[in-house]
Amino acid sequence: xxxxxxxxxxxxxxxxxxxxxxxxxxxxxxxxxxxxxxxxxxxxxxxxxxxxxxxxxxxxxxxxxxxxxxxxxxxxxxxxxxxxxxxxxxxxxxxxxxxxxxxxxxxxxxxxxxxxxxxxxxxxxxxxxxxxxxxxxxxxxxxxxxxxxxxxxxxxxxxxxxxxxxxxxxxxxxxxxxxxxxxxxxxxxxxxxxxxxxxxxxxxxxxxxxxxxxxxxxxxxxxxxxxxxxxxxxxxxxxxxxxxxxxxxxxxxxxxxxxxxxxxxxxxxxxxxxxxxxxxxxxxxxxxxxxxxxxxxxxxxxxxxxxxxxxxxxxxxxxxxxxxxxxxxxxxxxxxxxxxxxxxxxxxxxxxxxxxxxxxxxxxxxxxxxxxxxxxxxxxxxxxxxxxxxxxxxxxxxxxxxxxxxxxxxxxxxxxxxxxxxxxxxxxxxxxxxxxxxxxxxxxxxxxxxxxxxxxxxxxxxxxxxxxxxxxxxxxxxxxxxxxxxxxxxxxxxxxxxxxxxxxxxxxxxxxxxxxxxxxxxxxxxxxxxxxxxxxxxxxxxxxxxxxxxxxxxxxxxxxxxxxxxxxxxxxxxxxxxxxxxxxxxxxxxxxxxxxxxxxxxxxxxxxxxxxxxxxxxx
Numbered sequence: 001x002x003x004x005x006x007x008x009x010x011x012x013x014x015x016x017x018x019x020x021x022x023x024x025x026x027x028x029x030x031x032x033x034x035x036x037x038x039x040x041x042x043x044x045x046x047x048x049x050x051x052x053x054x055x056x057x058x059x060x061x062x063x064x065x066x067x068x069x070x071x072x073x074x075x076x077x078x079x080x081x082x083x084x085x086x087x088x089x090x091x092x093x094x095x096x097x098x099x100x101x102x103x104x105x106x107x108x109x110x111x112x113x114x115x116x117x118x119x120x121x122x123x124x125x126x127x128x129x130x131x132x133x134x135x136x137x138x139x140x141x142x143x144x145x146x147x148x149x150x151x152x153x154x155x156x157x158x159x160x161x162x163x164x165x166x167x168x169x170x171x172x173x174x175x176x177x178x179x180x181x182x183x184x185x186x187x188x189x190x191x192x193x194x195x196x197x198x199x200x201x202x203x204x205x206x207x208x209x210x211x212x213x214x215x216x217x218x219x220x221x222x223x224x225x226x227x228x229x230x231x232x233x234x235x236x237x238x239x240x241x242x243x244x245x246x247x248x249x250x251x252x253x254x255x256x257x258x259x260x261x262x263x264x265x266x267x268x269x270x271x272x273x274x275x276x277x278x279x280x281x282x283x284x285x286x287x288x289x290x291x292x293x294x295x296x297x298x299x300x301x302x303x304x305x306x307x308x309x310x311x312x313x314x315x316x317x318x319x320x321x322x323x324x325x326x327x328x329x330x331x332x333x334x335x336x337x338x339x340x341x342x343x344x345x346x347x348x349x350x351x352x353x354x355x356x357x358x359x360x361x362x363x364x365x366x367x368x369x370x371x372x373x374x375x376x377x378x379x380x381x382x383x384x385x386x387x388x389x390x391x392x393x394x395x396x397x398x399x400x401x402x403x404x405x406x407x408x409x410x411x412x413x414x415x416x417x418x419x420x421x422x423x424x425x426x427x428x429x430x431x432x433x434x435x436x437x438x439x440x441x442x443x444x445x446x447x448x449x450x451x452x453x454x455x456x457x458x459x460x461x462x463x464x465x466x467x468x469x470x471x472x473x474x475x476x477x478x479x480x481x482x483x484x485x486x487x488x489x490x491x492x493x494x495x496x497x498x499x500x501x502x503x504x505x506x507x508x509x510x511x512x513x514x515x516x517x518x519x520x521x522x523x524x525x526x527x528x529x530x531x532x533x534x535x536x537x538x539x540x541x542x543x544x545x546x547x548x549x550x551x552x553x554x555x556x557x558x559x560x561x562x563x564x565x566x567x568x569x570x571x572x573x574x575x576x577x578x579x580x581x582x583x584x585x586x587x588x589x590x591x592x593x594x595x596x597x598x599x600x601x602x603x604x605x606x607x608x609x610x611x612x613x614x615x616x617x618x619x
Contacts, residue, residue, distance in 0.1 A: 003354035004543075005281040005289070006536060007471065008363035011182030012292070013160070013175060014346030014465055015074050015152040015455045017045050018575075020186035021567045025472025027073060028454045028480045032503045040571075045069045047573035049157035057572045072156030075342055075456050075484075077328040078149055079156060082298045087143040091227075096136040105130050147314040148303050150331035152344025152456025164579040168235050170213030171296035171345070176245035179347035180207075180253045180292055181578040182570075187351055188563030189361055191254060198287040198357060200600070201607045203258035204280045206273040207246040207292040207349070210264050210460035213239055214299050245294045245347075253578045257586075257600065257607075259286060266520030267419065268374070269293050269460035270348065270467075271528050275372035277352055287357045292349035293460035303343065309384065311423065313340040329484070332457075334420030334450035335431060335492050335499050336485025341421040344456025348464025355540055359548060362555030364563065366471050368536040370404060370513075370529040373397050377523030384521045386429045393527035394437055394517060401513050401529045402441070411443050413512040415479060417466035419519045420450030421457055424491075430519060431493040438496035445498040449473075453484045463518045467530065470514035474532040477508035509534050 009020075016024035026033060026041045033041065039060050046069050047057040061069065078085050096102070108129045115121065118134035154160070160174035169177075184191055195203060214220040217233075219240030225232045241247075243262035250256045259280065263272040270293045277289035297303075306312045317339025318326045332342040353363055373396040377387025402410040419430055438446040451469045458465055473479055481502040488499050498504075512535050516528040531539075541549045569576060590601035599606045613619065 002282045003284060003356070004536070004539060005278045005352040005369045006355055006358040006363070006540075007350055007366040007368060007530075008353045008358050009183050009187035009351035010349065010366060010468060010471060011184070011186050012179035012346065012348035012461070012464060012468065013154060013158075013182070014348070014458060014461070015154060015344055017048055017073060017155055018182060018570060019179075019348060019468045020182045020570070022472040022475050025469050026476070028451070028469065028472075029476070029478040029503050032478050032505060042066055042069050044571040045073060045155060047571055049155045050573070051157065053573040055572070069155075074454050075150060075152045075329055075332050075344070078151045078298070079153055082151075082153070083300055085146045085149050088146045088300050089141065089143055091139040092142040094138050094140050096138060098135075101132060101134045102136055103130065103132050146300060146303055146307070147316065148307055148312045149315055149326075150313060150318075150328040150342050151298050152332070152342060152346070152458065153298065154345060163575050164577045165581065168217050168233070168239070170215050170218035170239055172209050172213045172215075172218070172294045172347075173239060173244055173248050175296060175345070175347035176207065176248050176292065176294035177252060177579055178575065178577050179294060179349045180249040180290065182575070183290070183292070183349035183351055184253060184578060185566040185576070186563050187363060188559030188561070188566070189363060194288060194361065195254075195256070196605060197361060198353075199607070200257050200605045201259075202287040203254070203256050204260070204277060204286040204289040205246050205250050205254065205256055205258065205291075206261045206263060206276045206289065207249060207294070208242045208262035208264050208269055208273060208460060209245055209293065209295050210242070210266055210269040211295065211297055211302065212242045213244060213296070214302055215296060220299055220301065245292060249290065249292065252580050254290065255580060255584055264460070265374075265524035265526070266522055267421070267457070267459060267462055268518040268520040268524040268526040270463035271372050271516065271518050271526035272374065272524070274350075274369060274463070274467075274528060275374060275526065278369050278372055281352055281354050284354075287354050289352045290349065291352065292347065293464055294347035295458050295460040296345045297343050297459055298345050306343065311340055313338065313342055313422065331484075332422045332453050333485050334418060334422050334453050334482055335427045335448075335488055336482065337487075337489050338422045338424060338427065341423055341452070342456040344452075344458040346455065346458035346461045346465060348461045348468055350464075350467060355543065359540065359544060359552040362552060362557070362559050364556065364559065365533050365536055365540075367474055367533050368531045368539070370531055371397065371400055372526060372528040374526045377525065380523060383523075386425065386519055387523055389523055389525035390430070390433055390517070390519050390527070391437070393525045394433055394515065397515055397527040397529045398437060398441055401515070404531075405512055405535065407442075409512045410441060413510055414443075415447040415449060415473070415511060415514055417470055417514055417516045418448050418450045419462075419517050420452050420482075421519070422452060426519065427489055428491050428493070430517070431497065435493035435496050444496060446496060447479050447498045447500070447504070449480050450482050451480065453482050454480070463516050463526070463528070466516040467528075470516065470530050473514065474508055474511060477506045477511070479504040479506065508532070
């Protein structure tokens, strides 16, 4: 009997805002919400953006303020807080020559070593020198336009580093701290109690970035330092690692001594980490698994790289679609006439528990992850080209979901969260997979959603965006339409698919399972099957009995109240991010070993040591 990985909490931040309590999802479907619900979503965003705080953060917004919130969220023209794409700084190499040479003064400290052969140096007063040179090779400060002008950016005015003492932290790690903190606080249960009930060795954390931390405080600054004439800091290399989102959350949010890992798989990174978490819980290796990803790729070098590949929607491509009046908010166009994907920044986290522990703690039940399937593409001519691996992941996920839920559930009550990257190649290849497999499984009008239309491609966190959106759909019943396109492109396969350009509202209990799909560079394909909360509760009742479910519902009241209190505070602008730097340090001299248990001082607790031979039949 395998344990069921139940989703008990989720949180994070992306261009739609805060993820916990379905707030980011509701920004996607804002036009389909009731007036009071719409006001609540906009009010929360206004507080996050620093436009209203405290008690003044509640209530309807003025017309001007509402427009400010709307225009400052989702995909939009790149803001200058990152860099000015019209005049992005770079160094222009130049060789200077003069018939009479060059004479100039400089600080003696700035002399290059060794001196160029054609330099002669005369010492002056006050530590200065006069240099005579026949020629000069210089790097001139210059500016040029970067042809990519749209991005999925965090809400305008929201800076993650201002929410805690984030000195020298790369932006991706700032996001990781805030996202994991949001998820943990939305659980409504003190984390020390969770660790105590689960056992410190039964907690796993799997999280990473795909591209590492590439701003000035991470690997970006590390690699630029010599060319900029600066020095590498003691932090840049360490904080630049792709494993740092997991490491930071273990150390500063959870204080965990349990299993940790950072799995990277290009655009499938989130699902790779989710797979590790699901496997830990299903086999009993862990009772709690925290899974996440964080990516902050909005730096010129990353944009240059993707642009050179021809992967991003650039100005020329968008002009062919929109004319001279480009609508940057519709730059990300899955399955429509498009010209490349749109980068985004974000972080998403989920807390999984085994079914028994979730009931024991009275934890919220937002759904369950049945499985995550991963397959490579086999032989390739181009490392970035798609291949057959995604056929395998989608078909395996669909087949197992059918075995769990039945034929009718798969055919009538499932939907897909497409990778939907908004490239011409993806719209053809991914739609072909869905369309062919829908036909093979007898599905007509299979609903396909594409969250990247709203938030862009957050790379490592991209399937986290899909998961958060799916949980919102299960809760509210509104399937987000692909609202950034006017029509489905002619080369898209959709005989058996429903690619709607408008939101579709259904009874939440008419949706049983979501398939999250990811197609990453290098052949990193993954598909997850996520079960709706009403399905999850039926499964729990069958395994544990109605009496256990009745007791669970009573125990769940207090965590729900505590979680709601956090949501109310956060909606007033008080995120109260968890950042336990240097708190609760474990005194290694106090570690004791007695019998088959090792006891760590403080809240870390006691850990049982393995004492069974797993290869008893061999030795």
